[in-house]
Amino acid sequence: MIIRYLGARVWILVAALVAAAILVPLANLALPANHPLHVPSYLVPLIGKYVCYAMLALALDLVWGHLGILSLGHGAFFALGGYAMGMYLMRQIGARGVYGNPELPDFMVFLNWQELPWYWYGFDQFWFAALMVMVVPGLLGFVFGYFAFRSRVTGVYLSIITQAMTYALLLAFFRNDMGFGGNNGLTDFKDILGYPIQADTTRAALFAASCIALALAVLCVGAIIRSKLGDLMIAVRDAESRTRFIGWRPEYVKLFAFTLSAVMAGIAGALYVPQVGIINPGEFAPVNSIEIVVWAAVGGRGTLLGPVIGALLVNYGKSVFTGLAPEYWLFVLGGLFVVVTIFLPRGIVGTIDHGWDALKARRRAKNREKGESEGTGNDPNLAASPAE
Amino acid sequence: MIGRSALFKRPTSLAGPPDKPTDRGLAFMIRPMPWLLALLALLFGSLLSAPATAQEPATTASGDPAAIVQKFGGKQSYDETEAVISELAGTGDPAVARPLRALRDGDLYWREGDQAVFIATRDGDEYDLLDPMTGETAGTAPRGEMEKVRVKNSIRNAVTLALGSLTLRSDNPAQRLRAAQTLFSEADPEMIAPLTEAIAAEEDPAVKTAMAEARASAILASDAPEAEKAEEARILAARGDREALAMLSRFADSAQTPEARSAALSAIAQVENNIAFWNQAQNVWYGLSLGSVLLLAAIGLAITFGVMGVINMAHGEMVMLGAYTTFVVQEFIRTNVPGLFEWSLAIALPLAFLVSGLVGLVMERGLIRFLYGRPLETLLATFGVSLILQQAVRTIFGPTNREVGNPDWMSGAFEVGLMQVTWNRLWIIVFAIIVFVALLAVLNKTSLGLQMRAVTQNRRMASAMGIRTPWVDAMTFALGSGIAGIAGVALSQIDNVSPNLGQGYIIDSFMVVVFGGVGNLWGTLVGAMTLGVVNKFLEPFAGAVLGKIVVLVLIILFIQKRPRGLFAQKGRFVDA
Numbered sequence: 001m002i003i004r005y006l007g008a009r010v011w012i013l014v015a016a017l018v019a020a021a022i023l024v025p026l027a028n029l030a031l032p033a034n035h036p037l038h039v040p041s042y043l044v045p046l047i048g049k050y051v052c053y054a055m056l057a058l059a060l061d062l063v064w065g066h067l068g069i070l071s072l073g074h075g076a077f078f079a080l081g082g083y084a085m086g087m088y089l090m091r092q093i094g095a096r097g098v099y100g101n102p103e104l105p106d107f108m109v110f111l112n113w114q115e116l117p118w119y120w121y122g123f124d125q126f127w128f129a130a131l132m133v134m135v136v137p138g139l140l141g142f143v144f145g146y147f148a149f150r151s152r153v154t155g156v157y158l159s160i161i162t163q164a165m166t167y168a169l170l171l172a173f174f175r176n177d178m179g180f181g182g183n184n185g186l187t188d189f190k191d192i193l194g195y196p197i198q199a200d201t202t203r204a205a206l207f208a209a210s211c212i213a214l215a216l217a218v219l220c221v222g223a224i225i226r227s228k229l230g231d232l233m234i235a236v237r238d239a240e241s242r243t244r245f246i247g248w249r250p251e252y253v254k255l256f257a258f259t260l261s262a263v264m265a266g267i268a269g270a271l272y273v274p275q276v277g278i279i280n281p282g283e284f285a286p287v288n289s290i291e292i293v294v295w296a297a298v299g300g301r302g303t304l305l306g307p308v309i310g311a312l313l314v315n316y317g318k319s320v321f322t323g324l325a326p327e328y329w330l331f332v333l334g335g336l337f338v339v340v341t342i343f344l345p346r347g348i349v350g351t352i353d354h355g356w357d358a359l360k361a362r363r364r365a366k367n368r369e370k371g372e373s374e375g376t377g378n379d380p381n382l383a384a385s386p387a388e
Numbered sequence: 389m390i391g392r393s394a395l396f397k398r399p400t401s402l403a404g405p406p407d408k409p410t411d412r413g414l415a416f417m418i419r420p421m422p423w424l425l426a427l428l429a430l431l432f433g434s435l436l437s438a439p440a441t442a443q444e445p446a447t448t449a450s451g452d453p454a455a456i457v458q459k460f461g462g463k464q465s466y467d468e469t470e471a472v473i474s475e476l477a478g479t480g481d482p483a484v485a486r487p488l489r490a491l492r493d494g495d496l497y498w499r500e501g502d503q504a505v506f507i508a509t510r511d512g513d514e515y516d517l518l519d520p521m522t523g524e525t526a527g528t529a530p531r532g533e534m535e536k537v538r539v540k541n542s543i544r545n546a547v548t549l550a551l552g553s554l555t556l557r558s559d560n561p562a563q564r565l566r567a568a569q570t571l572f573s574e575a576d577p578e579m580i581a582p583l584t585e586a587i588a589a590e591e592d593p594a595v596k597t598a599m600a601e602a603r604a605s606a607i608l609a610s611d612a613p614e615a616e617k618a619e620e621a622r623i624l625a626a627r628g629d630r631e632a633l634a635m636l637s638r639f640a641d642s643a644q645t646p647e648a649r650s651a652a653l654s655a656i657a658q659v660e661n662n663i664a665f666w667n668q669a670q671n672v673w674y675g676l677s678l679g680s681v682l683l684l685a686a687i688g689l690a691i692t693f694g695v696m697g698v699i700n701m702a703h704g705e706m707v708m709l710g711a712y713t714t715f716v717v718q719e720f721i722r723t724n725v726p727g728l729f730e731w732s733l734a735i736a737l738p739l740a741f742l743v744s745g746l747v748g749l750v751m752e753r754g755l756i757r758f759l760y761g762r763p764l765e766t767l768l769a770t771f772g773v774s775l776i777l778q779q780a781v782r783t784i785f786g787p788t789n790r791e792v793g794n795p796d797w798m799s800g801a802f803e804v805g806l807m808q809v810t811w812n813r814l815w816i817i818v819f820a821i822i823v824f825v826a827l828l829a830v831l832n833k834t835s836l837g838l839q840m841r842a843v844t845q846n847r848r849m850a851s852a853m854g855i856r857t858p859w860v861d862a863m864t865f866a867l868g869s870g871i872a873g874i875a876g877v878a879l880s881q882i883d884n885v886s887p888n889l890g891q892g893y894i895i896d897s898f899m900v901v902v903f904g905g906v907g908n909l910w911g912t913l914v915g916a917m918t919l920g921v922v923n924k925f926l927e928p929f930a931g932a933v934l935g936k937i938v939v940l941v942l943i944i945l946f947i948q949k950r951p952r953g954l955f956a957q958k959g960r961f962v963d964a
Contacts, residue, residue, distance in 0.1 A: 068764075070764040070767070144944075147944070147945070147948050148947075148948075150948070151947070151948045151949070151951050152951060153947055153948075153951050155763060155764070156693075156697070156698075156699045156763050156764065156767060157902060157947065157951065159699070159764065159767060160699065160898045160899075160902055161902070161944055161947060163895065163898070164895060164898070164899060164940050164943065164944065165940075165944065167895050167940065168936075168937045168940040168941065171933045171936055171937050172933070172934075172937050174933065175933055175934070286895065290768070290771055293768060294768065294772075297768065327779070327782075327783065328779070330775045330776070330778065330779035330782075331775075331776055331779050331780075333772070333775055334771075334772040334773065334774070334775030334776035334779065335772065335776065336772065337768050337769055337771055337772020337773075337775070338755060338769050338772040338773065338776075340768075341759060341762075341765045341766075341768050341769040341772075342755065342758055342759070342769065345762075345765065
């Protein structure tokens, strides 16, 4: 029943992710290096990175595609989750740092700090760090959303304010006396949960964890948009005032989705950091947050599958292109923004859906002509119609 | 004492010997009448030199600087040189400034044969000789014959001091003022008497005040009675700058009597108040300067956003294009017509307006008009354009900062009270105001402005009244972009011209627009200035970065109260 409820497409995606979580580590670890299906070790964290980005794009799409809130600050939640994980990893280094201080991370010793700041307490415990990965971005999203939605800041204003938020955090995290490593951020991680972070097995495990997390996120988002809440979200997106007049409270709907989205972004960031081995204030840069939007836009906003595919495609393209001609990547990215908004407003998945629907409608019309009336096709997909 | 005060009287050259080269008229008069001269000399000599000879035989020559200068001739100890310097200074004749300066610069020489003193400049194997007093050429001499008057740092200092007291009597008020200012920081008790005299003779009030301050500083440094010092402390308190504060606190530390102490302390309090006041003034000034930069950057954004409801993320790149236009214009002028460099900014202004305006027009016609009614998509598309423009500039001009020069009238600074005002900042404020007023005039006095306001207020109604809204959109966008280009010309004078120039301003400009509200230029003005001043006032407490964060947080909170900004438009079209 639950399969019917969520639609086949969600399950196909989940199955693909679970398969990837099992097969890619296997192909990396078990197959010999000269085997044609062998996945080289450098590729595992790279694809793992894309998976984290996909999760981030999914989180953004939850609020943009389904609620019409264009957040230009989702990179902030991602980075906060990453920092929470980075703090745990820093504490795991222990006395193996350059200065050999068992208590303080290297950069604090370097800055002549005598003791650990209070907000670093507890990060030597994984469970605490894992909690903070969700609580900190969630709390920021909640407080920010509470103020923003309560006073009905919408549209472009909201986008600019979210951008200002991540910009302010960028400035703040660049400061050395914030106690987050300043410009250099947190890096030189040694191990996670006792396993060496550079080892192939650990990386394979992290990759699998990322895929599973993304699969869970897809299930979660799928369940929400299938529920009555999902319908309400679409209603708020397309006619906020009308929804309010009917008697709903759009601000609560938005607040819930925004907070959930922030938590998801935080988890994505936490999985991202151990795979790339560094987190620095650059992740807060407004440009990063806007890039997330283009992933979702390329894949197709509000299509569930789209952001995931978009993030994978764009980032794969970025890797390929920066390898070939790094100076032209910005041209491509800029062009992507323009082309997608003008020629492909539904995104890849949305356009295919639209074409498919149109095809089905034509066939139905033909069938009707033949006099064979058929039950309406069970369309599992939301038609992607851009807000406003 | 008598000697000293007499030294600073301008010498009457009547008593001078006949070989003084300047007094040609006198020499002409003297030659036919040797007997009269002898008589006069006898008369004056018996009258004037009688008391002087009793004290010190050298004073007989005190009236004649030319003779004293000659004393530099011959091998001397430094002490002897210094004695000659003070003797020269004692004449009070501004003409001795020339040999003294030459001495300081190491250009004073004496001839081995007759020990005559000259200012000499080397010319190959020879020296060109100048008369030390008049500066007239006095022939040449081979290198071997000339000997330099040796100087060391203490001698140079003595010369500087002597020059300071000399110029107190100069005919040029500016020079007298400079002398007084030098003496103020020297605070040399020796100078009290000459300053007192100079003050009595001074007529220019500004110079007089400066001299009084110099005298006060000298008295505070001397061992005068504390009551007198306390009196002088008031003059320093009125001056009220940091130097005065340092002197006053030295005085307060050394004061013996409670009266002097309390006088010093009250003077210190007064000075501290004064400094605090000027600090605030400086902050306001910096704030206004930052605000005018923000205004320039944001004003174009405000009209495009106001009229079209579109946030142009490429606005910062329009500013950057303006700055690069300035760079190109200057390069062209440097290589082709260097004489026009002072005019480079004036030439760049219309060009920058055209370049950025044209790019804006192309953007509107080629891109944005397809996205009407979808503001969020427009935001994304314009962001894409901004990336492309940035990379294009980086490819063409390179990723590093390009050098844009300041014309002379843009560089330098002057002081108002204790506040430093740089010319480029001042001109940018003036320029921002001009742009603002011009734009206000366009909006309120032209038909395009009328149509723009109509579309801002109610697009459908305006369209129904026959306004071609697409055309208005295009013109608005071109105008807003062109103004951004002009802003770029101004910003090129105070900021690094690099492909990232625009990015630095874009978020701040948005903040200004969001804070000030849409559809009203006054909102942009007030928003920009408020943000600028608040930023600069927060900086001393919180540091530049934290100050900026605080401002961002404040704006986010402000938006809670007034989601449509400070100068929100009222009416039913608002919640479209």
